Structure formats: C-alpha cells, structure tokens
Amino acid sequence: MHTLLAIAAGVMFASGLYMMFRRSFVKLIIGLVLIGHAANIVIFTSGGLVRGAPALIPAGEARLPDDPAFTDPLPPALILTAIVISFAIISYTIVLVRRAYQAIGTDDLDQMRSTDK
Amino acid sequence: MDLLVASPILLHLTAGLLCVVAWKSVPAQRVISIVAALLGPLVAGLLLVTVHNSGPQTAALAGWPAPYGIVLVGDAVSVIMVALVAVVGLAVVVYAMGALDKPRERAGYHPLIHLLLTAVNGAFLSGDVFNMYVWFEVMLLASFVLITLGGTRGQLEGAIKYVTLNLLSSVLFLSAIGLLYGIVGTLNLADIAVKLPLVDAPGLKAVIAMLFLVAFGIKAALFPFFFWLPASYHTPPPAIIAVFAGVLTKVGIYSILRVFTLCFPQQLAEFADVFVWIAGFTMVVGVLGAAAQFEMRRILAFHSVSQVGYMFMGIAIAGVCLAQLAIDPAGDEQTGVLRQAAVVAVAGTMIFMLHHGVVKMNLFFISGIVMKLRGTAELKHLGDLYRTHPMLSLLFMVTAMSLAGIPVLSGFWAKLVLVRAGLDAGAWWLVGAALFVGSLTLFSMVKIWAEAFWKTTPADADKALAAHDESQGGPVPGVEPRAGQGANLTLMTIPAAALTVLAVAMGVGIAPIYRAAERAGEAVMNPDQYIEAVLDAEYLERLDEHRAALGLPPRRGGATVVAEADPTPSPEDPS
Numbered sequence: 001m002h003t004l005l006a007i008a009a010g011v012m013f014a015s016g017l018y019m020m021f022r023r024s025f026v027k028l029i030i031g032l033v034l035i036g037h038a039a040n041i042v043i044f045t046s047g048g049l050v051r052g053a054p055a056l057i058p059a060g061e062a063r064l065p066d067d068p069a070f071t072d073p074l075p076p077a078l079i080l081t082a083i084v085i086s087f088a089i090i091s092y093t094i095v096l097v098r099r100a101y102q103a104i105g106t107d108d109l110d111q112m113r114s115t116d117k
Numbered sequence: 118m119d120l121l122v123a124s125p126i127l128l129h130l131t132a133g134l135l136c137v138v139a140w141k142s143v144p145a146q147r148v149i150s151i152v153a154a155l156l157g158p159l160v161a162g163l164l165l166v167t168v169h170n171s172g173p174q175t176a177a178l179a180g181w182p183a184p185y186g187i188v189l190v191g192d193a194v195s196v197i198m199v200a201l202v203a204v205v206g207l208a209v210v211v212y213a214m215g216a217l218d219k220p221r222e223r224a225g226y227h228p229l230i231h232l233l234l235t236a237v238n239g240a241f242l243s244g245d246v247f248n249m250y251v252w253f254e255v256m257l258l259a260s261f262v263l264i265t266l267g268g269t270r271g272q273l274e275g276a277i278k279y280v281t282l283n284l285l286s287s288v289l290f291l292s293a294i295g296l297l298y299g300i301v302g303t304l305n306l307a308d309i310a311v312k313l314p315l316v317d318a319p320g321l322k323a324v325i326a327m328l329f330l331v332a333f334g335i336k337a338a339l340f341p342f343f344f345w346l347p348a349s350y351h352t353p354p355p356a357i358i359a360v361f362a363g364v365l366t367k368v369g370i371y372s373i374l375r376v377f378t379l380c381f382p383q384q385l386a387e388f389a390d391v392f393v394w395i396a397g398f399t400m401v402v403g404v405l406g407a408a409a410q411f412e413m414r415r416i417l418a419f420h421s422v423s424q425v426g427y428m429f430m431g432i433a434i435a436g437v438c439l440a441q442l443a444i445d446p447a448g449d450e451q452t453g454v455l456r457q458a459a460v461v462a463v464a465g466t467m468i469f470m471l472h473h474g475v476v477k478m479n480l481f482f483i484s485g486i487v488m489k490l491r492g493t494a495e496l497k498h499l500g501d502l503y504r505t506h507p508m509l510s511l512l513f514m515v516t517a518m519s520l521a522g523i524p525v526l527s528g529f530w531a532k533l534v535l536v537r538a539g540l541d542a543g544a545w546w547l548v549g550a551a552l553f554v555g556s557l558t559l560f561s562m563v564k565i566w567a568e569a570f571w572k573t574t575p576a577d578a579d580k581a582l583a584a585h586d587e588s589q590g591g592p593v594p595g596v597e598p599r600a601g602q603g604a605n606l607t608l609m610t611i612p613a614a615a616l617t618v619l620a621v622a623m624g625v626g627i628a629p630i631y632r633a634a635e636r637a638g639e640a641v642m643n644p645d646q647y648i649e650a651v652l653d654a655e656y657l658e659r660l661d662e663h664r665a666a667l668g669l670p671p672r673r674g675g676a677t678v679v680a681e682a683d684p685t686p687s688p689e690d691p692s
Contacts, residue, residue, distance in 0.1 A: 039292045088258060089284065103268070
C-alpha cells in the first residue's frame with residue numbers, strides 16, 4: 001500500500017508540475033490543485049499506514065498499545081488543515097486568474113511579459 | 118500560559134478583526150490601525166526586555182504542554198524579528214495614510230496589513246513546524262490580496278507569478294513537514310532537534326533538509342528561486358510593497374536560520390558549500406540585475422534579492438564553521454575561533470535583517486514620494502529633485518548610502534560584521550563577492566541619485582510622461598494620482614524622515630544592537646537553552662537516557678554537529 005501511494009504521489013507531482021508548465025491559466029490552477037493533493041498524500045503515507053486499528057487508547061489503559069498497532073490521528077489532522085487552507089488559496093487563485101483574464105484579454109501565460117521588461 | 122509571548126500576534130489580530138467590523142468607515146479603521154501600530158513597538162519592546170532579562174519565554178497554547186500542544190517561543194532571535202515587525206508596521210501604517218489612494222484604502226488595506234503583521238509575528242514566534250506552515254499560509258493569503266489590491270494590469274500579472282511560485286514553495290514545505298513527521302513523529306521544533314539525531318536515516322534527512330531549503334529559499338528570494346520578486350515587487354503602490362520588502366523575505370531567512378541551526382545542524386555543515394554558492398550567486402545576480410534597471414522601484418526590487426544574499430551569507434558562514442569543526446576538531450584555540458566566527462556570522466545576519474528592513478522600506482517610501490511629486494519613477498523622466506526638494510534628497514542620500522554600506526551608517530556595520538566572520542571562517546571568495554557587490558550597490562544608488570536628483574529634468578519629460586501613461590492604458594483615475602491629488606505629503610515624509618534618523622541612529626549606536634544580535638547568535642549556536650525552555654526537564658531526561666542507550670554522545674555542550682562527528686565530547690562554549 002505504501003508503494004502504491006508513493007507512486008500515486010509521484011505521478012500527481014509530475015502531472016501537476018507538467019500542467020503548471022503549460023501556458024494556459026486554467027491548466028495552471030489544475031496543476032496547483034494536483035500538487036497540493038500530492039503533498040497531502042505524502043503526509044498521509046509517511047505518517048504510517050495502519051490497517052484496521054483505531055486511533056484510540058483502549059479503556060482502562062494508561063498508554064498506547066504496542067500491539068495491535070495504533071493509528072496515528074495526527075497526519076489526517078494535518079491533512080484536514082492543509083485541505084482547508086488550500087481551499088481558500090485555490091478560491092483566491094481562481095478569482096485572480098479570472099480578473100487577470102479580463103484585464104489582459106488572454107489566458108496565455110507567455111503574453112504576460114509587461115512586468116518582466 | 119504566558120500572554121506576553123502571544124501579545125504581538127493577538128494585538129494585530131484584534132486590530133485586523135476590528136477593522137473588518139468597521140469595514141464601512143475608513144476613519145474608524147484608521148484610528149484602530151494607528152492605535153495598534155503604536156502599541157506594537159511597546160509590546161515588542163516589553164518582550165525584548167523580558168527575554169533579555171529572564172531568557173526564552175514560552176506559551177503553551179490552550180494549556181497543552183510541549184511537545185504535545187503548540188508552543189509559542191520568544192527567544193533572542195525571534196524577539197529581534199518581532200521588534201523589526203513592530204517598527205515596520207508603525208512606519209507603514211502612518212505612510213499609507215498619506216500615500217494610499219481612497220479606493221485601495223476602502224478595499225480593506227488596514228485589515229489586510231494587520232493580518233499580514235499577525236501572520237509574520239506568528240511565523241517568528243512559533244515553536245512548532247506545522248504551526249509555522251499555517252502562519253506562512255495566513256501571511257501568503259494576506260499578501261496575495263495586498264499585492265493585487267487595486268487590480269491594475271501590472272499588479273495582476275505580477276501577482277500570478279508571485280502566487281504560483283509561493284504556492285509551489287508551500288507545497289514543498291508541506292511535503293517536507295510530512296516526511297519529517299514520518300521519521301521523528303513530532304512537530305515541535307525543540308522536540309525534533311532532540312529526536313532527529315536518534316534517527317538513523319542520513320539520506321532521508323538530507324532530502325528533507327533540501328526540501329526545507331528550497332521551500333524557504335523561494336520565500337526568501339534566494340538564487341535560483343528569486344524570479345518572482347523582480348517580476349512582482351514593483352507593481353503595487355509603495356505603501357504595500359514597502360512592508361513586503363521590510364519583513365516578508367526575512368521570514369524566509371529566519372525560517373532557514375531557525376530550522377537548520379536547531380533541527381538540521383548536521384545537514385547545514387554537510388551542505389555548507391551549497392549554502393556558500395547560493396549566497397554568492399544571490400548577491401551577485403541581484404546586484405547585476407539592479408544595475409541593468411532604469412526605474413527606481415525595479416532597481417530597489419532587484420537590490421532586495423542581492424541583500425537577501427547578504428543575510429543568507431551569515432547562515433552560510435555559520436555552516437562553513439560547523440563543517441570545519443566537524444572534520445577537523447583540531448586544537449582548542451582554532452575551535453574557539455571557529456565557534457566565535459559562527460556566532461558572529463549569525464549576529465551579522467540579524468543586524469543585516471534589521472538594517473535592511475529599515476533602509477529598504479525607507480527607499481521604497483522615498484520612491485513613492487518621488488512618484489507622487491513627478492508621477493513617475495522612470496529615471497529618464499526624472500531630474501532636478503535636488504534643487505526642488507533638498508530635504509527629500511537628503512533623506513534619500515543618507516538612506517542610500519546606508520544601503521551601500523558607507524561607514525557610520527547601519528549598513529556599514531552589518532557588512533563589517535559579516536565580512537569579519539567570513540574572514541575568520543576562511544570563506545575568502547564569499548567575502549570577496551560581498552565586497553564587490555557592495556561597490557556595485559553604491560553604483561546603483563549613485564545612479565538613482567545622479568538621474569533623479571542631480572541632472573536637469575529632460576525638456577520633453579512631460580511629453581514622455583504622457584506617452585508612458587498611454588502605453589500603460591492611461592493614468593487610471595484614483596490609482597496613481599499625479600502630484601498632490603489625494604496624497605498627504607507630510608504624512609508620507611514623517612515616516613521616511615523617522616526611518617532615516619533610525620538608520621543613522623542604528624549606525625551610531627550600534628553597540629547595544631550588536632550585543633543583542635550576538636546574544637541571538639549564541640542562542641542559535643547553542644540551542645540547549647531553547648530546547649530546555651520549551652521541553653520540561655523530566656521529558657528531556659527520558660530522551661537523554663534513550664540517547665545514551667543508543668550509544669550516542671550526550672546532547673549538551675554546544676553545537677550538536679561537533680558531538681556527532683567527534684567521539685570525544687566537545688569542550689565547553691568559549692563564551
């Protein structure tokens with residue numbers, strides 16, 4: 001499962017970056033969404049995948065059980081935070097791209113050279 | 118929990134939220150904004166004195182003790198940064214009241230600037246790496262909105278580059294946190310610092326360290342990740358960009374300093390060469406880029422890149438010292454010199470950040486005043502300012518000379534300390550590059566002086582200006598008003614004059630600033646104090662026992678990297 005998710009994260013990073021390298025605004029946003037999700041999968045995977053174990057300490061016990069394994073609840077919590085943040089940021093980016101499209105009249109990133117001169 | 122550490126964050130957060138409540142009334146927002154900005158230096162000063170007198174201050178949020186909850190930590194390094202934020206915040210709020218056009222002020226400038234300051238303070242005070250990420254995102258969102266406030270074509274184009282690269286950096290930061298959590302199982306910086314040496318995964322550690330370097334390097338605008346900065350920094354009005362130049366890139370440098378010296382000293386030493394090259398290229402490329410520009414704000418933006426190189430140079434020199442200490446623990450005398458050089462190098466970074474925050478912000482202020490007076494910052498359309506506005510010229514001259522590093526002004530000491538540390542550490546090429554870049558900085562500043570202030574205004578300046586407006590789609594009403602319109606030059610000049618005086622005062626009264634910076638350097642090079650302030654003694658004792666059981670050398674006794682490479686415990690700190 002680790003291997004599968006690691007490959008998935010890699011593919012998502014690669015395709016996200018590929019989309020960002022394209023010239024279209026819309027593909028830029030798709031690329032940002034993809035790499036954002038890829039980072040979440042990295043957190044999820046590297047936090048350790050445990051099958052069928054709860055993120056709870058058994059009743060009456062004072063400490064974590066060693067066996068059966070214990071699911072760490074922190075990575076999902078981190079991912080939730082990251083998802084909320086990326087929701088806000090992607091919303092902002094979509095509005096920005098729309099305004100830029102209206103102001104510049106093209107969705108070609110190569111046309112945006114006036115600030116580089 | 119100790120409220121004092123959280124107070125710089127709470128102050129600006131409250132002000133920002135109150136400004137949102139008072140959305141309809143700009144005068145009310147102004148009052149809230151200026152009150153909070155005036156309280157900022159008081160709170161920061163109080164924190165500075167407390168940390169100076171009684172060591173690092175911590176606050177466990179919601180009462181959850183470290184390493185389980187999130188802690189805020191004010192140590193010698195972060196309080197200096199918080200003090201800089203307070204000065205920058207006060208100056209920019211006053212300046213904006215005179216400079217900013219009404220539409221932008223109505224569109225939420227005041228709440229945004231306070232939310233930005235909240236987040237920057239949060240990033241400086243956070244003792245938890247994921248919490249730091251969250252503050253980074255808050256800071257980014259506030260800065261995204263600020264950089265596009267007004268929505269001119271140039272701003273939108275610049276913002277797309279700024280947003281894309283900064284989001285990429287956030288994703289790398291997040292991935293690095295995920296991988297780091299995977300190997301140490303904690304997010305608290307002090308806890309990571311203690312537990313990371315217990316993990317035997319040198320390859321993965323190097324990967325994580327480099328991910329952090331790239332993520333923070335993009336934020337800090339280091340070579341080769343700086344391209345967003347010159348593309349976007351000159352587009353918004355100076356009242357907005359001055360605060361970006363004042364504090365935002367420093368958040369990146371601070372984070373590198375904090376994360377690498379606390380958690381990755383081993384990697385800092387291993388990759389010291391990479392750090393040195395990055396520092397050198399950042400300085401040289403930035404200053405060459407600036408030399409090719411002929412617009413005041415573009416010159417200043419490129420110079421920010423070059424100056425970030427100087428700040429990074431201190432960290433690189435500290436890395437060189439750590440590397441030499443690790444391979445050649447030699448005689449006690451040499452060890453002492455290298456350790457002291459590392460402390461001085463970090464002190465140089467701290468002084469440079471203070472100096473640059475004040476001086477670069479002031480240069481953007483002055484460029485804003487010039488734009489209000491003449492309607493442009495293009496050097497070829499300017500001239501005669503020395504004859505028409507001698508006081509403004511004086512302010513520019515003093516500030517620009519400070520940036521270039523002329524003796525007695527703040528920039529001179531900042532560079533002197535860095536060069537001194539570089540010579541002690543034997544980083545000859547880096548020192549050479551720093552001095553060369555210093556002379557080119559002087560060239561750029563003299564160019565602005567000669568073109569904008571000294572030469573006679575070209576006869577066809579008005580016609581050229583009209584053509585310039587035409588090419589930009591005409592002067593947008595209310596966005597960049599021409600001389601006098603909607604601008605209060607007195608309110609713009611007061612902060613510029615105050616910052617100029619501050620730049621001179623920092624130069625003349627460098628001694629206390631240097632001592633504070635040196636304390637920060639010692640705190641960075643001997644992280645035990647930080648670790649012991651954050652984690653409780655019993656918890657640390659258990660970790661130390663575990664460490665001994667693994668056969669690793671003891672944790673205490675100066676920079677960890679020496680302990681790892683050298684089988685004998687390192688000697689006591691020379692200070």
